[in-house]
Amino acid sequence: MSNKSDQQGDSGPSSAATKSHFSGRFSEPVTELVKRFTASVTFDQRLAFVDIQGSLAHARMLARQAVITPQDLADIERGMHEIEADIGAGRFEWRIDLEDVHMNIESRLIAAIGDAGKRLHTGRSRNDQIATDIRLWLRGEIDGLVALLRAMQRALVGLAEKHTDTIMPGFTHLQVAQPVTFGHHVMAYVEMLARDEARMVDCRKRVNRLPLGAAALAGTSFPIDRESVAVELGFDGVCENSLDAVSDRDFAIEFVAAAALVMTHLSRFSEELIIWMSQGVGFIDLPDRFCYSSSIMPQKKNPDVPELIRGKTGRINGHLVALLTLMKGQPLAYNKDNQEDKEPLFDTVDTVRDSLTIMADLAAAIEVKPGRMAAAVRRGFATATDLADYLTRKGMAFRDAHEAVALAVRDAEKMGKDLAELPIDVLRGYSSLVGEDVYAVLSPEGSVASRNHIGGTAPGQVRLAVERARNRLA
Numbered sequence: 140m141s142n143k144s145d146q147q148g149d150s151g152p153s154s155a156a157t158k159s160h161f162s163g164r165f166s167e168p169v170t171e172l173v174k175r176f177t178a179s180v181t182f183d184q185r186l187a188f189v190d191i192q193g194s195l196a197h198a199r200m201l202a203r204q205a206v207i208t209p210q211d212l213a214d215i216e217r218g219m220h221e222i223e224a225d226i227g228a229g230r231f232e233w234r235i236d237l238e239d240v241h242m243n244i245e246s247r248l249i250a251a252i253g254d255a256g257k258r259l260h261t262g263r264s265r266n267d268q269i270a271t272d273i274r275l276w277l278r279g280e281i282d283g284l285v286a287l288l289r290a291m292q293r294a295l296v297g298l299a300e301k302h303t304d305t306i307m308p309g310f311t312h313l314q315v316a317q318p319v320t321f322g323h324h325v326m327a328y329v330e331m332l333a334r335d336e337a338r339m340v341d342c343r344k345r346v347n348r349l350p351l352g353a354a355a356l357a358g359t360s361f362p363i364d365r366e367s368v369a370v371e372l373g374f375d376g377v378c379e380n381s382l383d384a385v386s387d388r389d390f391a392i393e394f395v396a397a398a399a400l401v402m403t404h405l406s407r408f409s410e411e412l413i414i415w416m417s418q419g420v421g422f423i424d425l426p427d428r429f430c431y432s433s434s435i436m437p438q439k440k441n442p443d444v445p446e447l448i449r450g451k452t453g454r455i456n457g458h459l460v461a462l463l464t465l466m467k468g469q470p471l472a473y474n475k476d477n478q479e480d481k482e483p484l485f486d487t488v489d490t491v492r493d494s495l496t497i498m499a500d501l502a503a504a505i506e507v508k509p510g511r512m513a514a515a516v517r518r519g520f521a522t523a524t525d526l527a528d529y530l531t532r533k534g535m536a537f538r539d540a541h542e543a544v545a546l547a548v549r550d551a552e553k554m555g556k557d558l559a560e561l562p563i564d565v566l567r568g569y570s571s572l573v574g575e576d577v578y579a580v581l582s583p584e585g586s587v588a589s590r591n592h593i594g595g596t597a598p599g600q601v602r603l604a605v606e607r608a609r610n611r612l613a
């Protein structure tokens with residue numbers, strides 16, 4: 140097929156389907172490799188339905204503005220609905236020589252309905268078309284991810300509610316620090332995911348603006364009505380500068396940044412699950428449906444799913460850097476570089492969607508082992524701060540109390556005992572302020588119950604946090 144053949148070409152269905160599009164300008168076709176290198180249809184066909192939705196809104200506006208006739212519009216609508224049905228049924232033949240999703244659909248429309256199809260692109264460019272498609276598509280995906288973020292939060296709230304009173308060691312530096320309730324620990328992730336949800340909702344506001352009407356870069360000489368297209372497509376308004384509308388992808392970058400934070404939170408949770416499930420810790424077990432065995436070690440049950448989520452987080456971070464780098468050197472307005480925005484963006488959506496879906500299921504199915512947690516909290520002097528606080532309440536300055544307890548811990552460690560296991564006269568050796576009531580504060584139950592303020596780990600506070608989250612997620 141020579142591009143020259145275009146010059147003789149009319150709009151006959153077969154020629155429209157086989158020729159390259161604006162080849163009148165050129166004297167030789169691109170090579171096969173360049174064609175493949177340049178084409179985006181292998182991946183941007185995912186935008187087909189929003190592309191048609193945008194085209195129909197554009198065509199209706201052109202008809203309202205008397206740029207095309209009502210008959211043209213009727214033909215375009217009929218043709219597009221056929222194409223939509225064909226794509227839906229997997230009957231549409233995507234052609235790499237037609238470069239991208241836009242040219243594939245337009246070419247097919249012209250083949251089906253003739254001249255009216257050739258009028259669709261009046262006052263429009265692929266530059267404002269693709270920017271519109273991505274925004275329409277991403278808006279829908281954000282809505283789906285927000286629903287998944289809420290489902291994941293609900294799963295975690297359900298888990299926390301079952302364990303408002305289950306005590307485990309809390310860690311800093313991965314060393315036993317102070318007793319916390321498992322419910323409190325789980326609710327920390329609900330807070331993170333609530334912020335992720337808010338970030339997505341906020342990002343959507345900037346995604347939801349209409350680029351169409353910007354045309355190639357400067358606007359169009361046709362009497363278009365952008366506001367009505369924005370309303371029909373459910374946008375909150377129009378992009379107010381045509382050069383900006385076709386060229387910037389900051390909305391996509393912002394989305395991937397928010398997605399990278401979602402993955403970061405899922406990755407931290409995954410890391411904890413992996414640690415908790417290892418034999419040395421044993422705080423939880425995961426149902427078999429999230430685990431794999433080893434090809435050589437028959438005893439193995441590995442937490443492959445959390446490990447993969449942790450691993451895939453790196454890939455989303457990579458996509459964020461790819462998009463930032465893609466943008467940073469581009470002069471106004473559109474450059475073909477922007478075609479490279481799609482694969483990172485699509486993969487980000489797919490990865491976050493799958494990760495959230497699996498994690499929500501997994502979170503609800505975690506098998507908690509309160510006995511292992513209780514045993515662990517009795518090692519590592521988790522209530523040492525409680526003893527220092529106790530002495531402080533009895534009148535010792537906190538710094539002195541800190542030192543007295545440090546000595547007690549050093550001695551207890553030598554004896555191989557926990558603080559709560561030291562007899563009263565031994566404890567009194569560190570301060571005469573110690574009384575019989577000291578054992579209440581040295582117990583993990585007493586320790587968590589005493590942290591009874593908003594944000595604290597006391598079971599009552601966790602129940603309140605669960606209730607607040609339930610109301611927000613209702």
Ligand code: ARG
Nearest residue numbers: 179239265266269475477478
């Ligand atoms: N496939 C292109 C993209 O993804 C569509 C816009 C093409 N515009 C152009 N002037 N070549 O960005």
